[in-house]
Amino acid sequence: MRSKLTIGIVxxxxxxxxxxxxxxxxxxxxxxxxxEQGGAVLRVALKVAPKHYLYADRVSVSAEGGVExxxxxxxxxxxxxxxxxxxxxxxxNTDVTLTYRLGGQIAFPFDLTVSYQGxxxxxxxCFMPQSKTVQVLSPGEAPAVPGxxxxxxxxxxxxxxxxxxPSTWRVLAxxxxxxxxxxxxxxxxxxxxxxxxxxxxxxxxxxSGGGGSIWLxxxxxxxxxxxxxLTPCVLPMIPINLAIIGAGAQASSRGKGVLLGGLYGLGITxxxxxxGLVVVLTGGMFGTLTASPWFNTFFTxxxxxxxxxMFDVFTIDFSRFQPRGGGSGKTSLFLVPILGALSALLxxxxxxxxxxxxxxxxxxxxxxxxxxxxxxxFLLGLGMALPWPFAGGGLxxxxxxxxxxxxxxxxxxxxxxxxxIMYGYKAYSGFTxxxxxxxxxxxxxxxxxxxxxxxxxxxxxxxxxKAMDKTTFKDPxxxxxxxxxxxxxxQMEDPSQDEAAEVREYFQVxxxxxxxxxxxxxxx
Numbered sequence: 001m002r003s004k005l006t007i008g009i010v011x012x013x014x015x016x017x018x019x020x021x022x023x024x025x026x027x028x029x030x031x032x033x034x035x036e037q038g039g040a041v042l043r044v045a046l047k048v049a050p051k052h053y054l055y056a057d058r059v060s061v062s063a064e065g066g067v068e069x070x071x072x073x074x075x076x077x078x079x080x081x082x083x084x085x086x087x088x089x090x091x092x093n094t095d096v097t098l099t100y101r102l103g104g105q106i107a108f109p110f111d112l113t114v115s116y117q118g119x120x121x122x123x124x125x126c127f128m129p130q131s132k133t134v135q136v137l138s139p140g141e142a143p144a145v146p147g148x149x150x151x152x153x154x155x156x157x158x159x160x161x162x163x164x165x166p167s168t169w170r171v172l173a174x175x176x177x178x179x180x181x182x183x184x185x186x187x188x189x190x191x192x193x194x195x196x197x198x199x200x201x202x203x204x205x206x207x208s209g210g211g212g213s214i215w216l217x218x219x220x221x222x223x224x225x226x227x228x229x230l231t232p233c234v235l236p237m238i239p240i241n242l243a244i245i246g247a248g249a250q251a252s253s254r255g256k257g258v259l260l261g262g263l264y265g266l267g268i269t270x271x272x273x274x275x276g277l278v279v280v281l282t283g284g285m286f287g288t289l290t291a292s293p294w295f296n297t298f299f300t301x302x303x304x305x306x307x308x309x310m311f312d313v314f315t316i317d318f319s320r321f322q323p324r325g326g327g328s329g330k331t332s333l334f335l336v337p338i339l340g341a342l343s344a345l346l347x348x349x350x351x352x353x354x355x356x357x358x359x360x361x362x363x364x365x366x367x368x369x370x371x372x373x374x375x376x377x378f379l380l381g382l383g384m385a386l387p388w389p390f391a392g393g394g395l396x397x398x399x400x401x402x403x404x405x406x407x408x409x410x411x412x413x414x415x416x417x418x419x420x421i422m423y424g425y426k427a428y429s430g431f432t433x434x435x436x437x438x439x440x441x442x443x444x445x446x447x448x449x450x451x452x453x454x455x456x457x458x459x460x461x462x463x464x465x466k467a468m469d470k471t472t473f474k475d476p477x478x479x480x481x482x483x484x485x486x487x488x489x490x491q492m493e494d495p496s497q498d499e500a501a502e503v504r505e506y507f508q509v510x511x512x513x514x515x516x517x518x519x520x521x522x523x524x
Contacts, residue, residue: 024049024127027114029134040106041072042136044098044114053080053093054118058129058461061098063136064111068104073097089463091118108138117461124185125511126462128495169499170506172443176453176518181507183514185464188475191515195454195481198517214372221358221376225383228354241343242391254393260336261392265385267340269378272355276377279359296427303420310413344384355380357419426480435487439503446486447520454485455507455516459493462512485517 025048032041044061048054056077063069075097077090117129180198193200241264362376435456446453458465472478492512495504503509507516 024052024120025054025116025118025130027116027132029112029136031136031138039070040102042069042100042102042112044100044112046092046096046098046114046116048092048095048118049120051121052118053091053121054096054116056090056092058115058117059092059098060115061100062113062115064113065107066105067102067107067110069100070103071099072101073099109135112136119463120184120511124464124467125183126459126464126513127511129461169439169443170502172440172447173506173518175447175521176443177521178507179452179517179519181514181516183509183511185467185513186472186515188472188478191472191475192477192481194515195478195485195517214370217361218372218375218379221361222379222383224354224358225380226386228380228384229387241339258389258393260333262389263333263336264340264343264392265388267337267342268344268385268388269381270337271341271344272381272384273378275355276359276362276380277374279377280362280373293427296423300420300424300427303416303423307413307416307420310416311410340385340388344381435489439488439490442486442488446518449486450520451486452484452520453516453518454482454487455514455518456487456489457492457507457509457512457514457516458489459491459512461493465513468513 025046027044027046030043030045032043046054046059061069075092077092079088080091080093081088111133112135113131113133115129115131117127119126180194180200182194182198186194242261358376358380362373439455443453445451456468458468473482490503492500492504492509495501495509507514
């Protein structure tokens with residue numbers, strides 16, 4: 001008997017915990033008899049779970065049957081700053097009691113409707129708006145208990161074409177298998193991990209990319225930087241640049257030549273490294289640019305022009321922008337790194353494809369939590385700068401310009417044209433790709449194309465949904481991954497309304513935002 005009682009208590013506690021996890025907000029009512037001030041007093045006690053909050057402007061209490069609620073004590077909400085929306089919001093983040101004095105035509109019992117909507121801080125999930133009705137009895141009778149949700153609420157936003165049968169989407173959805181789901185605000189790294197492995201539920205794995213592979217990648221970037229010196233825009237300019245700074249054959253001593261060459265290379269390293277830091281640390285701005293189809297169109301045209309120039313369709317010669325005159329051996333040490341940085345920028349026509357690729361890799365690594373992304377642009381610049389101290393000291397470590405450069409130039413031309421095709425495809429995708437706003441149409445299109453589906457459930461009252469649209473869904477890595485999905489945004493303003501309730505139950509949506517990945521069934 002005792003064991004059964006213990007089991008019963010444990011089950012009751014677990015049931016209470018589950019109920020609390022599913023319903024972080026609740027309320028009770030209390031009615032006092034008439035006071036000296038006259039009239040009965042009604043108290044509505046709102047319970048707010050830890051790390052949750054209610055929006056003050058979405059808390060309302062109303063009575064029916066001619067009963068008036070005269071506010072007597074309404075606590076002031078607190079101002080809470082939302083880091084994602086970047087604005088102050090009035091909220092109740094602890095339990096609060098609203099006190100009203102009853103007036104008007106009071107007749108017991110009467111119906112009382114309490115409405116509210118709130119979110120959790122971690123994870124960032126916005127819960128469905130609630131509108132619950134209780135019956136208030138006369139003083140001394142049993143206390144009121146919240147009843148079922150009030151079916152009366154704002155109409156559901158129109159979904160798809162008018163006249164679409166509610167059962168259409170379900171017939172189509174049954175032809176898919178759900179690969180995984182996630183909810184709440186997810187940053188770009190976590191959302192990308194969710195798209196890669198939906199069964200993980202949006203938990204980002206190890207972003208390092210593997211210890212061995214990342215070091216090989218960084219080594220490849222460094223060697224690529226050295227190879228940039230063999231491009232037609234750089235190698236022929238090396239003797240000219242050495243003469244300008246008074247290094248190489250013009251150096252008064254080998255030691256000073258090494259110093260001048262090293263300072264010149266330092267300017268190259270700082271130029272590319274600083275550019276990379278700006279791109280990586282302001283990844284949102286650069287990410288928005290790289291996700292823009294206009295940005296990709298510009299670089300498509302640029303790379304086509306550079307590629308054609310490398311096949312001698314026309315000539316690009318940046319040596320004419322170099323200062324004229326030989327080196328005097330008295331060039332200011334402070335000026336030498338500046339000249340190195342300028343030369344790196346003037347060589348941009350040939351190195352831009354490699355530089356942009358390195359910046360994209362740096363941004364991708366850093367966005368996934370790998371600090372090695374900060375090293376990528378510096379290593380590219382360091383590789384390009386490495387030969388300059390040796391060349392400045394008069395050591396011959398680079399080959400002399402010759403006919404062999406034509407073959408290198410043509411090989412680089414092929415690479416640049418391929419990059420132009422890649423950026424052209426990204427531009428085309430950017431102009432043509434749009435999220436689908438119709439659930440049946442999106443599912444049908446995915447079936448025809450044998451394409452996976454990403455469902456994004458959102459609402460205008462969901463602050464985390466707005467944050468996702470403002471940040472994660474604008475991230476270039478996420479935008480690129482979404483192009484492999486039929487992306488359907490489903491607006492769920494009122495989850496209790498007809499089709500929305502059915503959709504919510506079918507996909508087990510507990511809060512917003514919510515994401516579901518589905519794949520077409522292979523068995524038809």
